[in-house]
Amino acid sequence: MPLPSPGQQPSGAPAPDPATTPTAPRPAPAAPAADAAAHVKQREIDAEQRHVDRAYERLDAMRGEAQALMREGYKQAQVGTMGSLVERDTMVFRAELWARTLDAADDGLVFGRLDLHTGDVWHIGRVGVRDADSEILVVDWRAPAAESFYQATPEDPRQVVRRRVLHCRGHKVVDVEDDLLDPENAPDDLVVVGDGAFLAALSRTRDGSMRDIVATIQQEQDDAIRAPADGSVIVRGGPGTGKTAVALHRVAYLLFRHRQRFGSRGVLVVGPNPRFTAYIERVLPSLGEGGAVLHSLGDLVDGTTANHHDSAAVARLKGATAMVPLLRRAVDDTPAGAPRELRIRHRGTEVVLDARTLRGIRRDLLHRARRGPNSQRVAAAKAVLAALWERLASRGAGRGEKEAFLEDVAARDEFAVFLDTWWPLVKPLDILRGLADPARLDRAARGRLGREQIELLSASWRHTAATGDVSFLDVALMDELDGLVGPLPRPRPKIAGVPEEDNPYIVDGYDIFTGEAVRAAAPADEIREVTTYADRMARAGRTRDEAEEPAEYAHIVVDEAQDLAPMQWRMLKRRGRHATWTIVEDPAQSAWEDLGASAAAMSDALGERRRHEFVLTTNYRNPAEIARVAARVLERAVPGATPARAVRTGGEPPRLVATGPGGMPDAVRAAVTGLLDEVEGTVGVVAPVGGTAPYAAALAGFPARVQVMDALDAKGLEFDAAVIADPREIAEQAPSGLRTLYVALTRATRSLVVVTEDQDWAADLMGVEPARA
Ligand SMILES: Nc1ncnc2c1ncn2[C@@H]1O[C@H](COP(=O)(O)OP(=O)(O)OP(=O)(O)O)[C@@H](O)[C@H]1O
Known part of the structure; x- marks a missing residue:
């Protein structure tokens, strides 16, 4: 459907006249x-x-x-x-x-x-x-x-x-x-x-949820929606050109035309943050498609939810593929607190495995571990016991004693405790916590990180260790680690009345993984199955790798793809090894600095399949008055970039409000109060990254249609009115800061107010004269 120019008929027919006048191919009746x-x-x-x-x-x-x-x-x-x-x-x-x-x-x-x-x-x-x-x-x-x-x-x-x-x-x-x-x-x-x-x-009022556009899809959008299903689709375009809308309608189209193929293995839609997934979640159900799974980059890993963005300097480190070998070495490193040697006394003889021997056993086990150290726990127990027996045998013990010796040692508390600290079962978060130790991090980095970088990263993970908070990029690292540490063995559920001996991880009354004594669980007078140490170890070995791989999908939609770091592409690739993809991106809005590395990682995820590329050129969100200001900032942020054409006029001209030092929260509150009278729908307050608290406090008790977020969380969203707090701070927070400010300036469908302490800087950047708060 071709698009009307501002104030004109939606397309085609010459429609010079305002409009409600019906026109016909033949002259219209004269009067009235x-x-x-x-x-x-x-x-x-x-x-x-x-x-x-x-x-x-x-x-x-x-x-x-x-x-x-x-x-x-x-x-x-x-x-x-x-x-x-x-x-x-x-x-x-x-x-x-x-x-x-x-x-x-x-x-x-x-x-x-x-x-x-x-x-x-x-x-x-x-x-x-x-x-x-x-x-x-x-x-x-x-x-x-x-x-x-x-x-x-x-x-x-x-x-x-x-x-x-x-x-x-x-x-x-x-x-x-x-x-x-x-x-x-x-x-x-x-x-x-x-x-x-x-x-x-x-120009309808926004209620905080995106709606479908099925009745008014435009031709260039339809080309992307109906692109062949055999490859991946990449949709590019400026803010408000309908990229997200197109991607979601494409999902509905693919499910309609190829339900067998896409319906059975499913479709994953990934957005930048939970606010965004909440914003788009109504579109597919309104098109009759409830089957797609929506996730943000912060909650793709089961049981983990990111709650903050890293600073630009930390993000640059965590997002790069150099993290892969670093994490691998961190997983292989000796666990913190592991004993240096093992001493066991058996019938008056002391058997010792010294540090060198233990290191050798560890190296050997890691070498054989195809699915990560967690899958080697039973092998580790066996290898240590075998080494102990070898020592004892070298001191004259006869073969006939072997079974009794192994039974004796394996059943001891001290052995369970040793195993638990020397070869602990690890979760991805344990590894990140371990890297809070600068020495361990330095070892894992093999000297490739400078002192400042070590300090930045270890400080970030010290915060994680102390609070349990993880960042969006930590989630990608945890997903990488998931594959490196291997699945945790899943002990069989305890069944009432069934003796613990049936649990293959219980060796002579001890859980060999946790070191817990579980002898008391079976009633003393119950008849027990007679098993040997060897039987039980064999059973434990058989059931060890039952944990699930991350789900794989037939089609993956990635929105705001320009912001994905290489490590995040790796996380998505693991979920779409056989998938086709719909990628939505606008490089001019990118918060990630190394665009080349990101593009290479995306290409790797998409694989060899055909790619169909589309560019959307019309901005449906911003009135021309706001688009003009945004275009000035775009020219500074990405010189030479072409802004999308805005089709609507008649929005309020953007306003610049200057305030003195410390006056920002009050000035923002005053701006929001004014906008609540001006617009019926949502008012978004966009603050510098990590700087929402003063504005949230200043706006406490305001209606729910006022939403406060930082500039990275504003990605993909839109509001009737937007207030940008402290644009200079947003622009200077990161090398990609001007691009992030450009994103913030393109969120409003009607009114835009920018509140600044640096009026000359902002007036020059935006081409708007300031008013005092
Ligand atoms: N053909 C259309 N008919 C009606 N509304 C449309 C059409 N295309 C887009 N829109 C509306 O324009 C707005 C912007 O669309 P959308 O969020 O998909 O843009 P975007 O390109 O993803 O923006 P951003 O890059 O800022 O995330 C939405 O309100 C959407 O519903």
Whole structure:
């Protein structure tokens, strides 16, 4: 669907006149023009309403059929054979999915119509609907027949004479808006009406959630949405060009056209932070697709949630692939607190394994550990026991004593405690905590980090060790470590009444992993299975690697991909080794400095598959007044970059408020108070990274539509009004700071207020004269 210039008809037909005037290929009736126009339009709306009513009647019938199918599925359960249970599950699953899709389609079921020069008329909607005689009432927007709705232009009308957008409130048609694409082939009585409702829709109030754009997808966006499924799609474009919207509609498209392939292994959508995933989470369900999994980069690893961004200097270190060998060496290093030697006394003889011998055993075990040291725990116990026996044998012990010796040592507390400290089971977080020790970090880095870098990193992990806080990049490191340390063995659950001897990790009453004595668990008078030490070790070895790999997906969407560090790409790659990808990025908004390294890591994740690249050029979010200011900052941040074209005018001109030292929170509060009267929807307050606290305090008790966040967390979001606090600090916090400020300046759909202590700097940067707070 081609886009209107500001203040013009959405496309195609020459529409010089304001608008609500219906225009026709033939001259419009003379007078009274306004009344006649309203009458013609109402007649068109009434006609569409009749069609929409029929479609809703059939939708209700289809929902009834889906419910009946579900009931039928449950009935089959009563038959009870294995086969019928499987059929029942499939039937119920499909019927439920279908029922959910139909429910989601209820809101705005029909939104478009195509009149072809063949005389055919197609209505386009959220799902396909047929009447009882199988006549098509509505074509699903993702079906090939609907393609012209988004793709036809006056230059290439694709048989479409008139394209109509229907605006509905609930089940009621409230407006229609036409594009005349092929006047030559228009029948004499064809009516064309329109009032620029598309542009009006763009300036609607924001309620904090993104909405689908299915009725108004533009041609260049549709190209990306419907790109072939055989490769990966990369969508680039400036802020507000609809990149996120396109990626989400592509997921709905892929699931519709290739459900078998993408539905079974699933789709993962990854956004920069949880605020962003909450913002987009309604889009796919509103398109009838509830199956995709949404995650932020901070919660991709089970049981971990990032709660802060690292400073730019720390992020540069943690995000680079140089972390891979460093982490590997940290995993292989002797654990902190490991004993230097082992002394065991057996029947009056002391057997000692000295530091050198223990180091040799460790090296050997690590060499053999394909799945990380955690999987070698049983092997470690065996190797130490074997070395002890060798020592004893060298001092004259006979072969016949071996079993008794091993039984004796393995059962001892001191051996369990030794094993637990010498070869502990480790979790990724333990390794990061260990790296809080500068000496250990230096060893792992093999001298490749300078003193300042060691201090920065170890300070960051000291904070983690003390508080348990992890950063977004720590999550990527923990995911890397997950693979390096290997899965933790999963002990079988304790079952009441079952003696602990059945647990393969219990050796003679001791849990060889934790060192816990569990002898008391089995009642003394219970008859026990008689097993040897060797039986139990063999059993332990067999069950050791049961932990799960991270889930793999058939398709992965990465939003704000320009910000991903190489280590984060590695984390995603592990989840999509066989996936196709949709990548959404705008290098001009990147907070990550080494764009080359990031691009290489992305390329590695995407693999050899074909890539389809698209560039979106129109800014649907910012009014031209805000876009102009943002473009000035873009020119400084990325000289030569082309800003997207803003289609709307009529926003408030951006305001610059100057304040004195220490006056920032009060000035921000005053700006927000003013904006709450000006706009009905959300007001976003964007602060420097790590600097939200004073503003959150100043705005305590304000309505929930006021949201405070730092500039990195503002990525991808939009608000009716935005207040940028301390732009200079945002710009100077990192080498990529000006780009981050550019992101912050492009969040508002209507009003933008920038509050600064450095008025000359800000006025020069933005080209706006300051007012005093
Ligand atoms: N074709 C369209 N019809 C209606 N609204 C649209 C259309 N395309 C985009 N929008 C709206 O424009 C706004 C910006 O879209 P979106 O967030 O997808 O842009 P983006 O390119 O991802 O921006 P950013 O780079 O800042 O994250 C959203 O409100 C979206 O709904």
